[in-house]
Amino acid sequence: MNCRSEVLEVSVEGRQIEEAMLAVLHTVLLHRSTGKFHYKKEGTYSIGTVGTQDVDCDFIDFTYARVSSEELDRALRKAVGEFKDALRNSGSDGIGQISLEFYQKKKSRWPFSDECIPWEVWTIKVNVVNLVSEQERQICREKVGEKLCEKLINIVEVMNRHEYLPKMPTQSEVDNVFDTSLKDVQPYLYKISYQITDSLGSSVTTTMRRLIKDTLAL
Amino acid sequence: AMDTDLSSQDRKDLDKFIKFFALKTVQVIVQARLGEKICTRSSSSPTGSDWFNLAIKDIPEVTHEAKKALAGQLPAVGRSMCVEISLKTSEGDSMELEIWCLEMNEKCDKEIKVSYTVYNRLSLLLKSLLAITRVTPAYRLSRKQGHEYVILYRIYFGEVQLSGLGEGFQTVRVGTVGTPLGTITLSCAYRINLAFMSTRQFERTPPIMGIIIDHFVDRPYPSSSPMHPCNYSSRTTGEDNGATYPSVEDSQEVCTTSFSTSPPSQCVFTVTKAHFQTPPPVVMDTLKVPMMGLAFSHQLSSSRLSYQPAALGVGSADMGYPVIFAGGLNAAHPHQLIVPGKEGGIPPVLSQPAHGTQADHERMAMCTPLDGALYSAATPSSSEDTETVSNSSEGKSGSPHDLLETIFVRKVGAFVNKPINQVTMASLDIPFAMFAPKNVELEDNDPMVNPPDSPDVESPLQGSLHSEGSSGSSTGNTHDDFVMVDFKPAFSKDDILPMDLGTFYREFQNPPQLSSLSIDIGAQSMAEDLDSLPEKLAVHEKNVREFDAFVETLQ
Numbered sequence: 106m107n108c109r110s111e112v113l114e115v116s117v118e119g120r121q122i123e124e125a126m127l128a129v130l131h132t133v134l135l136h137r138s139t140g141k142f143h144y145k146k147e148g149t150y151s152i153g154t155v156g157t158q159d160v161d162c163d164f165i166d167f168t169y170a171r172v173s174s175e176e177l178d179r180a181l182r183k184a185v186g187e188f189k190d191a192l193r194n195s196g197s198d199g200i201g202q203i204s205l206e207f208y209q210k211k212k213s214r215w216p217f218s219d220e221c222i223p224w225e226v227w228t229i230k231v232n233v234v235n236l237v238s239e240q241e242r243q244i245c246r247e248k249v250g251e252k253l254c255e256k257l258i259n260i261v262e263v264m265n266r267h268e269y270l271p272k273m274p275t276q277s278e279v280d281n282v283f284d285t286s287l288k289d290v291q292p293y294l295y296k297i298s299y300q301i302t303d304s305l306g307s308s309v310t311t312t313m314r315r316l317i318k319d320t321l322a323l
Numbered sequence: 324a325m326d327t328d329l330s331s332q333d334r335k336d337l338d339k340f341i342k343f344f345a346l347k348t349v350q351v352i353v354q355a356r357l358g359e360k361i362c363t364r365s366s367s368s369p370t371g372s373d374w375f376n377l378a379i380k381d382i383p384e385v386t387h388e389a390k391k392a393l394a395g396q397l398p399a400v401g402r403s404m405c406v407e408i409s410l411k412t413s414e415g416d417s418m419e420l421e422i423w424c425l426e427m428n429e430k431c432d433k434e435i436k437v438s439y440t441v442y443n444r445l446s447l448l449l450k451s452l453l454a455i456t457r458v459t460p461a462y463r464l465s466r467k468q469g470h471e472y473v474i475l476y477r478i479y480f481g482e483v484q485l486s487g488l489g490e491g492f493q494t495v496r497v498g499t500v501g502t503p504l505g506t507i508t509l510s511c512a513y514r515i516n517l518a519f520m521s522t523r524q525f526e527r528t529p530p531i532m533g534i535i536i537d538h539f540v541d542r543p544y545p546s547s548s549p550m551h552p553c554n555y556s557s558r559t560t561g562e563d564n565g566a567t568y569p570s571v572e573d574s575q576e577v578c579t580t581s582f583s584t585s586p587p588s589q590c591v592f593t594v595t596k597a598h599f600q601t602p603p604p605v606v607m608d609t610l611k612v613p614m615m616g617l618a619f620s621h622q623l624s625s626s627r628l629s630y631q632p633a634a635l636g637v638g639s640a641d642m643g644y645p646v647i648f649a650g651g652l653n654a655a656h657p658h659q660l661i662v663p664g665k666e667g668g669i670p671p672v673l674s675q676p677a678h679g680t681q682a683d684h685e686r687m688a689m690c691t692p693l694d695g696a697l698y699s700a701a702t703p704s705s706s707e708d709t710e711t712v713s714n715s716s717e718g719k720s721g722s723p724h725d726l727l728e729t730i731f732v733r734k735v736g737a738f739v740n741k742p743i744n745q746v747t748m749a750s751l752d753i754p755f756a757m758f759a760p761k762n763v764e765l766e767d768n769d770p771m772v773n774p775p776d777s778p779d780v781e782s783p784l785q786g787s788l789h790s791e792g793s794s795g796s797s798t799g800n801t802h803d804d805f806v807m808v809d810f811k812p813a814f815s816k817d818d819i820l821p822m823d824l825g826t827f828y829r830e831f832q833n834p835p836q837l838s839s840l841s842i843d844i845g846a847q848s849m850a851e852d853l854d855s856l857p858e859k860l861a862v863h864e865k866n867v868r869e870f871d872a873f874v875e876t877l878q
Contacts (some may be wrong), residue, residue, distance in 0.1 A: 132454050135450050135453070135454065136451065136454075139376065140365070140369065140376045141368075143369060151369040152376045153366055153367040153368060153369050153376070154365060154369065154376055154378045155365050156362075156363035156364040156365040156377075156378035157362075157363055157377070157378070157453055158362040158363065159360035159362065168457050168462065168463075168466070169454070169457055170453045170454055172365065173363060173365045254458040254459075257454050257457075258458060260454070261451040261454055261455055261497065261498065264447060264450075264451060264498070265451065265496070265498035265499060267444060288367060289365040
């Protein structure tokens with residue numbers, strides 16, 4: 106099975122990085138999260154309810170809907186915060202990318218460790234711009250807002266293709282497909298990583314941080 | 324032949340899924356145009372009543388309108404369900420912004436599992452709808468509504484009509500779901516020619532606290548504004564717009580009726596009796612059903628308006644929506660807010676005056692107490708739906724109330740210390756004072772924007788002081804463009820000074836201009852100064868020895 110890959114590019118001001126990333130990541134995860142599964146005796150299951158809430162951006166003229174889950178929001182903010190710090194501190198031209206990868210676990214027999222097989226990867230390439238005048242900043246607020254609107258339309262288009270999704274798992278397999286660690290929602294297993302490129306185009310700080318949500322597998 | 328491949332149970336399920344999908348679609352769209360942020364909670368335990376495993380509240384009035392439009396039918400080939408979003412200015416101009424279309428085409432997917440795959444894909448489609456509704460241009464417009472325009476919705480069923488969107492409208496596809504009966508498609512056509520309606524034009528400063536613009540006493544409404552038919556059926560049967568329009572009085576009646584037939588779980592509206600007879604302005608006549616949060620726009624035209632921003636010191640235009648709707652009113656005690664869940668109705672749609680994560684955290688805390696109840700339609704397994712809720716509304720005939728009460732729950736802002744579930748009273752705390760006949764006039768009459776000219780005839784100070792003495796604050800006065808009614812601003816309690824802020828403000832709102840600022844006097848004195856200069860110089864020259872001596876004493 107091939108892993109499908111989607112790439113989005115945005116140009117933002119430094120202070121807009123976090124909100125822009127959160128808007129994109131949350132929109133993807135909205136589509137890739139279900140309610141909590143509750144398995145019943147006969148092998149059937151029922152699904153909990155996913156709530157949503159609107160988030161207004163402070164530095165961008167933009168509002169997006171995200172899953173109502175504080176845990177999920179915290180996890181994303183942490184990842185995005187690290188990405189932003191890495192971008193700012195790298196001393197580079199301010200080009201980097203952050204990736205959200207959905208994967209399935211495939212249990213292997215001892216002594217081999219479990220495999221992680223990605224089935225969908227979303228990559229956001231970020232180009233940080235520096236603006237001097239207040240007027241430029243105001244225009245940037247609006248422009249980035251419009252860009253994000255376009256990006257979200259693109260995301261929804263991809264989601265609508267109804268391409269490969271992991272099969273709904275049995276109770277024993279559910280942790281190989283979904284992240285069941287959150288208390289209110291159940292996203293597909295995912296990991297976030299990022300990469301900063303310097304002005305020469307080579308990957309100086311290849312900081313591959315893996316925020317693995319299923320570290321229990323250790 | 325199509326149907327024989329589908330088991331009867333599957334067919335029943337599919338019909339139900341499509342019906343509730345259509346209802347939820349309407350809810351998502353309308354709620355996204357209320358002008359407020361939406362927040363619902365996730366629940367790990369399945370409650371069995373959330374369609375498509377999503378927490379989407381059901382505003383009863385919206386469900387009612389949707390069911391009325393569908394009239395028991397389902398979207399099918401050639402029969403689409405459309406939600407039209409339009410903007411209406413206080414002057415009566417209206418403009419279609421978007422048409423959301425739920426269509427069915429003939430492309431069938433026989434293999435697909437109804438109760439499983441179709442259901443999950445419909446859920447995914449609703450999530451996409453949640454995302455896309457925040458992304459079209461009308462979203463930002465709707466967040467800024469209230470001062471000069473409102474956003475209205477209209478549901479119709481039948482052929483899609485896109486001609487009202489102007490040239491060059493764009494389309495965005497939200498998604499599709501294949502079913503054994505056809506492929507469901509959800510898309511949005513939106514106007515891009517918003518040239519005279521750019522969001523920037525509406526980023527005005529928030530209205531000044533406590534001022535009521537009472538334009539409807541002295542100035543009759545322009546009669547040239549078109550009236551819109553009240554009934555949807557004239558659209559769906561394809562009659563042209565020249566069909567008989569209800570007369571002014573009729574539409575007024577219908578408005579009233581539709582409001583008083585609102586279920587007790589909704590807010591009811593107050594119109595003072597005296598104004599009930601005034602010819603209703605166009606806003607009232609537009610019987611496209613207004614957004615829930617603005618439903619009382621129908622009544623605003625004939626009532627005194629007052630508003631107070633929810634938080635002081637708030638600067639941006641976005642903060643102009645100090646009021647949210649509260650549901651769950653007990654009919655017997657209209658001032659009492661019932662905790663939702665017992666009688667149905669709308670759980671409060673919460674919004675904060677401030678942006679940013681700080682507000683979001685606050686809001687989440689507030690979601691907690693009242694947000695537990697869910698209002699969606701029946702469980703997938705049951706055959707009942709929200710008929711019981713809406714039936715209770717249909718049962719009520721138009722009650723002969725001349726007074727309908729407006730009840731609001733104040734958006735909990737930083738400076739408002741009322742608990743969220745306490746109802747503030749029908750002191751007509753209506754936020755939208757924008758229904759002035761002309762935008763320009765609004766600003767022109769605003770003394771803060773255009774200070775009164777230095778008068779040569781009658782000073783505004785004299786005028787206001789006189790009228791202060793002569794009229795009570797609530798009856799208004801032809802000399803006064805501003806009438807103060809029941810203003811209860813925050814921080815206004817002062818036991819030392821028995822005057823409240825409102826009165827103080829009103830008394831001193833028209834101070835006389837400084838004479839030095841008046842151009843005439845200024846120019847005059849300048850000319851005088853110039854003329855007298857040579858004379859003064861001559862005098863000084865004469866006394867130069869005296870001045871010199873004086874200077875020496877200083878050294």
